Amino acid sequence: ELQLVESGGGLVQPGGSLRLSCVASGFTFSNYAIDWVRQAPGKGLEWVSYISSTGITTYYADSVEGRFTVSRDNAMNSVYLQMNSLGADDTALYYCARAGVGLVNKKNLDVWGNGTTVSVSS
């Protein structure tokens, strides 16, 4: 079964840091780029970051650029999202998703985890 499982969410004070993890199973992890997408309570989906299959290439949404860092360990089938300088606007359910279907340079998110919740509050 194709699966992504996120962890690491929790309650953090404004200005604090958190590291999310996403562990994959059921597919050859090193063949796929992975994205993070978040959803604030009662709101829509917001793309956060992308990391290529090798980990060499990363992209970020303007809203997190300079504060968030995505990395991966293909030996551990894992992707990580290091989040620094967190603010109330970062409160959300964070999903990792596999960019798995479509053309080589035009992929869509075909496998999603169930998400991990990040709450930023004093």
Add this chain to the structure above:
Amino acid sequence: DIQMTQSPSTLSASIGDRVTITCRASQSIGSWLAWYQQRPGKAPKLLIYRTSTLESGVPSRFSGSGSGTEFTLTISSLQPDDFATYYCQQYNTYPMYTFGQGTKVDIK
């Protein structure tokens, strides 16, 4: 930045109804448009990509059309499982995605 606008924001419909959701891009995105379904408390699920290609396992009552800046998702005969929120997503700027704000389909 490309903005994606969906209409309506909420849609009330009955079982068996034909339902159409519209998604407009602030500039041309060619055919690089996908649709996702999100049921309450669940992760999003890819339904359609490249405007009209059904993801594996998605029922044929779902269809997509459009190009450039205007796109539609149609459900030909609404079923109980289809009450959910639907998001369009542009990926012309892949690997950077932009989602629409969502359309909630609820029971009339």
